[in-house]
Amino acid sequence: MHLTIQLAGPAGEPVDxxxxxVSHGVADLPPMRVDEEERTLTATLALPGMKPRTVVVRPAxxxxxxxxxxxxxxxxxxxxxxxxxxxxxxxDEDLSGFYETAAxxxxxxxxxxxxxxxxxxxSVFEEVTKTICTTNCAWSAxxxxxxxxxxxxxxxxxGAHGRxxxxxEAMAEAGDDFYRDVVRAGYRGAYLRNIAAAVATGELxxxxxHDPDLSDADVAERLLALPGVGPYAAAxxxxxxxxxxxLVLDSWTRPKYAGLTGKKxxxxxxxxRRFRGYGPYAGLAFWLFLTRDWVxxxxxxxxxxxxxxxxx
Numbered sequence: 001m002h003l004t005i006q007l008a009g010p011a012g013e014p015v016d017x018x019x020x021x022v023s024h025g026v027a028d029l030p031p032m033r034v035d036e037e038e039r040t041l042t043a044t045l046a047l048p049g050m051k052p053r054t055v056v057v058r059p060a061x062x063x064x065x066x067x068x069x070x071x072x073x074x075x076x077x078x079x080x081x082x083x084x085x086x087x088x089x090x091x092d093e094d095l096s097g098f099y100e101t102a103a104x105x106x107x108x109x110x111x112x113x114x115x116x117x118x119x120x121x122x123s124v125f126e127e128v129t130k131t132i133c134t135t136n137c138a139w140s141a142x143x144x145x146x147x148x149x150x151x152x153x154x155x156x157x158x159g160a161h162g163r164x165x166x167x168x169e170a171m172a173e174a175g176d177d178f179y180r181d182v183v184r185a186g187y188r189g190a191y192l193r194n195i196a197a198a199v200a201t202g203e204l205x206x207x208x209x210h211d212p213d214l215s216d217a218d219v220a221e222r223l224l225a226l227p228g229v230g231p232y233a234a235a236x237x238x239x240x241x242x243x244x245x246x247l248v249l250d251s252w253t254r255p256k257y258a259g260l261t262g263k264k265x266x267x268x269x270x271x272x273r274r275f276r277g278y279g280p281y282a283g284l285a286f287w288l289f290l291t292r293d294w295v296x297x298x299x300x301x302x303x304x305x306x307x308x309x310x311x312x
Contacts (some may be wrong), residue, residue, distance in 0.1 A: 227240070
């Protein structure tokens with residue numbers, strides 16, 4: 001069967017679904033897969049209290065068409081799927097304030113047509129785990145680590161069309177040899193297992209980071225306290241949480257910005273100053289400035305995206 005989800009932000013903002021699906025490289029890690037030729041997202045999503053479901057999402061005018069694989073879902077499953085998909089597609093974030101500022105910026109006015117929604121995972125735990133797997137390694141290693149976690153520890157979906165991202169309990173129970181020999185996570189293995197154990201026991205509540213009463217400084221402090229999370233990883237997770245006050249400055253974004261501005265190197269302070277006028281949306285404006293060419297005009301060739309390129 002298929003579901004239809006209307007594409008509009010809370011304030012009626014337009015939503016460019018394809019730009020959401022390719023909004024960042026981590027969106028293409030298991031249990032998600034982006035098909036750039038078919039313009040689809042295939043994802044196996046964990047659902048609370050029921051088996052995961054595998055879905056295929058594609059643009060359909062001003063709506064998203066969601067093909068649900070496996071047995072026909074009942075009412076409860078359909079409601080859970082719709083809720084999780086709204087989170088994954090980030091449809092409940094109000095970007096009207098960002099668009100007001102971008103509209104008068106000649107280099108970012110294009111974004112007001114519906115760009116800027118970061119594809120999300122169903123849980124903050126998944127965002128943090130995947131981000132740790134991107135640190136200090138080539139993208140091929142990131143893919144290897146996340147693929148191993150999903151294939152060996154993820155729960156199968158109804159109809160066995162895929163596996164969801166593993167539950168914290170499953171990752172906590174896996175032994176050191178699994179992280180060393182199967183995931184080949186190196187020093188990250190202990191970080192991943194320790195975070196999973198803390199979440200599984202209730203000692204750590206990563207979902208609390210969605211609390212609007214927490215300031216960006218509070219969220220950054222809590223992320224930086226996690227093992228394996230440094231300034232880059234914290235900024236990346238914050239971007240996926242809709243907290244854009246910090247720019248993601250790393251070995252890919254710095255040279256990309258310099259190249260787009262016709263320079264060999266640009267100081268971080270200069271980059272920060274360029275987007276300061278966006279206030280709480282500064283990091284989002286910076287990211288969109290860098291990734292505009294990820295959805296090229298029809299006559300142009302698509303560039304290499306983060307998911308196929310630079311190491312961290």
